[in-house]
Amino acid sequence: MENLQFSDSLYEYSNWRSQLIATIEAYQDWRKRYDLEDANSTLTITNILQGLSQDRVTLAFVAEFSRGKTELINALFFAETGIRLLPSSPGRTTMCPAELFFDEDGGSYIRLIEIETRKEETPFSQLKKEMAQWTQIDLDCNNPEQMKSAFQELIAVKRVSRQTAIELGLYDEQEAAEQGIAIPETVEIPRWRHALISFPHPLLKAGLGILDTPGLNALGSEPELTLSMLPSAHAIVFVLAADTGVTKSDLNMWNNHVCRATNTSKQGLAIVMNKIDAMWDELDESGYELSIRSQVRATAESLGIAEKLIFPVSAKQALLAKIKHDDDLLERSRINALEAYLSQDIIDHRQKIMVDVVLRDVGFLIIESVTLTEIKIEKSTLLLEEAKQLTEQSQEKIAEMTNNAQLQQLAYFKNMEHFQASSTVFRAKLNALTEVLSPARFDNVFKTNKKEIDSSITTYIMKNGIKKMFADLHSLLNECVGTANDVQQFILKVHSEFDTEYGFKEIQPYLFQIQPYQAELEKVLNKGEAYRTSATITLTEKNMALQKLYNMLIFQARNILFQARREAMVWGENVMSPIKHQILDHKTLVENRLLVLRAANESEGKLKENVQRLEIELAQLKKQYDELNRIVHVMQQTSGFHEGQLVSLAQ
Incomplete structure (x- = not known):
């Protein structure tokens, strides 16, 4: 992609995705027109199209309080509203994690869930589906001031008893005592646990998703944020303050949450050193530049990363510059370098991942379609040439050819018997595999281990219970391998x-x-154990967090196993189709040959009619093949892959 602003690159990516969807829909329509679709291939293509249409480029913004993270989001994405859309004034920071996206079906809204739901065992990903638990505020997208007012709910707080705050993991008596802070009777806490925000901003409609996280407190006590939501983002933007450098709490967040979430090649990372305007010196520009470079070097050394991933920025001045259309101020804010990185590295990388996914899922079907159509054209051409030469053949020769065709017909029945017998054996073997992966077997593991974990009185026993559960799951997966x-x-x-x-x-x-699912399960266990040992929370909160951690691990493990079983079943339905299609095509070819030979025995006129019919059928096949080739060509151009790549990935 060119060196564009992030918004331009996202629109470009959105257009590319739309073209890819249109091409796959054209392939789906091609299968329908020529009566080549079946339930399994239709389901595969439908799932691909659904995944593409719902695809989002999700950026997660992570920072301690007062680093200017929300102001950075405003500057990057919402400056054209002319206001500070998300609340980011000094002392009034976002208090709960917020997800911003566009929900075409749901409309424009802010949905909020009470902080007290942190006590529930239900995994948060499941709570997202229980709309009755959420409070909804409708947004008027034609009224920026109404939206700005509604967004103030993100910073809402309330006072609760100290004990309630402790139970929710929002107050630490030991930490307060160490700092010499008086123990209060009541504590101010966030009113909301999480916010889901949908409105039709052009970037959100183009597929941008934003995860805005609050400080270390939320990450430390919400396992799903660290172990699921952050790793699911396509890039993490970690925000520091230039005037403070890397603080102890910044380093804690970096080591225990950001690094653990970015241990995959499928995810990008950017470090934003915000608030550089605090270092501006109109009288000493060279000294200012040296200070910036020094801060970048020190930050890179503290975090153990390359300097090229660190972007000095003034989000406040960038927002002001965009609202006032001040190019000089925008350049001084240095936000353009960050936007270029997000455009070129993050979006481009996401596009490559999507190409791999499409090739993996639809590649086999396309190769099958191309190959089978080529076979049909080749054999139909030979049959037509044979039919045209029948006028020169003797009756004895035609009788011999008819006998040969009848033998081919018998061979078809033998082929079909062999295929049906092979299918029966295969079905039994596939059933054995899906039985090993059945939800009932895994649910029994969860149920047995949950009893032990629920009765645990120490975190040590709970930890061992979690490890035992995963050991049992691995045993079942090892059985699946064979x-x-x-x-x-x-x-x-x-x-x-x-x-x-x-x-x-x-x-x-x-x-x-099955091996990728084994590896995925191992990752879940490792991330869960790393989280358990690094969570800087009180013992009371730790027990609650571990219980939530356990419930989330069960939820994630069950999803992995469900996906493994579903893939095995879909694979089982599709893998025999090339043989089945060739058998059926062979049957049609033999029947056509017998018709032609019988016509040759009847009269020259009948033979001529059959030759004309074969010519029409061959022309139709070639038309069908040309249409498919055009679709493949467009897909190659759209996705940037060549035919050999399509073949290798399909296999």
């Missing part, structure tokens, strides 16, 4: 048999792999 390998070997054997014994063109089957 079953999955057996299924894979059988499929390869069947494809090879039809290739060598019946002369079918082999379309290399893609194979179901």
Whole structure:
């Protein structure tokens, strides 16, 4: 992508995604027009299209309080409103995590959930679906002032008893005592636990999602923020203050939350050193530049990262410059370098990931369509050439050819019997695999271990209970490996048999792999254990946080296993289709050949009619093939991949 502002690059990415969706829809329509669709391939394509249409580029902003994080979000994305849309005035910072996106079906709103729900065991991802628990404020998108007023709810607070604050993990008596702070009877806490915000801002409509997190307190006591929501973001923007440098709490947040969330190659990272305007010196520009460079070096050393990932910025001045259209002030704010990085690195990387996903999911279907259509054209051409030469053949030769065609018809029935027998064996093997992955078996593991964990009186016992649960899950997955390998070997054997014994063109089957799910489960356990040992919270809160951690780990583990089972079932429905289609095409070809030979026995006129019919059918096949090639060509241009890449990824 060119060196554009983030907004320009996001719109460009959105247009690219729309073109890709249109191309896949054209392929889906091609299958419908030529009566080639089936339930399984239709489901696969529908899931791909749904995933693309719901795709978001999510940026997570993480910082301690008073680092100017929300002001940075305003400057990057919402300056054209002409106001400070999200509340970010001094002393009035966002108190709860907030997700900003566009919900086309739900409209414009702020949904808020009470802070007291932190006591519930229900995983937060599940609470998101329980709309009855949320308070909704409708937004008037034609009235920026109404929206600004509604957004003030994000900083709402209330006073509760000290004990309630402790139970919610929002007050630490030990820390207060160490700092010599008097123990209060009541404590001011955030009113809301989380906010979901939807409105039709052009960037949000184009697929931008924003996660705005509050300080260390929220990250330390909300496991899903650190272990699920942050890792799910496509980039994390970690905000520091230039006037304070990397503080102890910044370093704590960096080591225990940001680093743990960015341990994947699929995620970008940017460090913003905000509030550089506090260092501006009109009388000593060179000294100011040296100070900035010194701060960047010190920050890079403290965090152990490359200097190129650190962006000195003044979000406050950038917002002001954009509202006033002051190019000189915008340049001094240095926000352009950050926008260029987000555009070129984050969005471009996201586009490459989406290409890989599409190739993986739709590649096999396209290769199958291309190969089967080529086979049909080749065999139909040979049949047409044979039909045209029948006028020169003797009756004895035609009788011999008819007998040969009838033998081919018998071979078809033999092929079908072999296919049905192979399908029966395969179905039994696949059922054995899905049985090992059945929810009932895993739910039994969860249920058995949950009893022990619920009765734990120490965090040590709870920790061991969590580790035992994952050990039991690994045992079940290890059992799956042997079953999955057996299924894979059988499929390869069947494809090879039809290739060598019946002369079918082999379309290399893609194979179901259980190992990635094992690795994913291991990651969940490792992240959970790292979180448990690093959470800087009181013992009372730690027990509550560990209970929430356990519930979240169950939820994530169950999702991983559910996905493994679903993929195995979808794979099982699709992997035999190339053989099935070739058998059915072979049947049609043999029947056509018999019709032509019988026509040749009847009269020259009948033969001529059949030749004309074959010519029309071949022309239709070539038209069908040309249309498919155009679709593949457009997909190659849109996605930037070549045919060899399509083949290798499909396999």
